[in-house]
Amino acid sequence: MRERVVIKWGGGLITEKDTMKTVRKEVLDTLANQLEACLSEGIDVVLVHGAGSFGHLKAKEFRLAEGRQPASTVPSTMSQDEAVKAVRNDMQELNHFVIEALTKYDVSAVCLPPHLWAHNTGADFQGDLTLFESAPKGIVMVTHGDVVDCDPPEEFGILSGDDLVYRLATELSGVQRLVFAMGGVEGVLTGPPTGDDDASKLIETLHKHDAFKGEHLEQLDVTGGIGLKVERGFQTAAHGISVHLVSGEIDGRVRDACLGDDVRGTTLVP
Secondary structure (H helix, E strand, O other), X not given: OOOXXXXXXXXXXHEOOOOOOOEOHHHHHHHHHHHHHHHHOOOEEXXXXXXXXXXXXXXXXXXXXXXXXXXXXXXXXXXXXXXXXXXXXXXXXXXXXXXXXXXXXXXXXXXXXXXXXXXXXXXXXXXXXXXXXXXXXXXEEEEEOEXXXXXXXXXXXXXXXXXXXXXXXXXXXXXXXXXXXXXXXXXXXXXXXOOOOOHHHEOOEEEOOOOOOOOOOOOOOOOOHHHHHHHHHHHHHOOOOEEEEEEOOOOOHHHHHHHOOOOOOEEEEO
């Protein structure tokens, strides 16, 4: 059985999360380079990326995570249905930058946007993962957080990349590790990042019942922030899969975590 790793590039890592549709191209470049290094070691990679400023801001404004809402409760600039299409288009635009970065390093990648194959939200979403399972060796299958169709009365909702990585890591064969590449922090901290030296706050080994305080930007984030990553990470670790949260901004850490090498960050212990 081929060894496989699932990687999540956070939306706050690959975009400027508080500036509409702004890509951090230099970060994408280093992440793509590290991903290629994993392929060179014979490891298959499934990549999930977040939305950042290509999804969260508009989704928050039009309450898309809450499903169908009265027209009077959302901005009059467009309908919720128009906002759904706009966010999906924005996500495909962001994905173009992701694929472009991978192509620079001769990585062959295929994207499967969830709105084409998934239904409903949360960890129990419905969707056929066989296309990810059957990818030829060396082909990186890519997906991302997205607006998907839901059963009434919601009709639509946000399927988080954190829910996607949980299902992919636990249902695909050969997955050894799940790696969350994060922006702004080296892993899970004992308190919200302050902008000062947070090295002493890093929790290098996090047990399921340990306390921590994650920063969840309610005005921007519609998918649960660090809390959801940790929750889905522990659910994944319960299946015997190694789960690591590391900085995606410090070169080499995502690669090392994917290869199973010792790396500074947070390891989840179920």
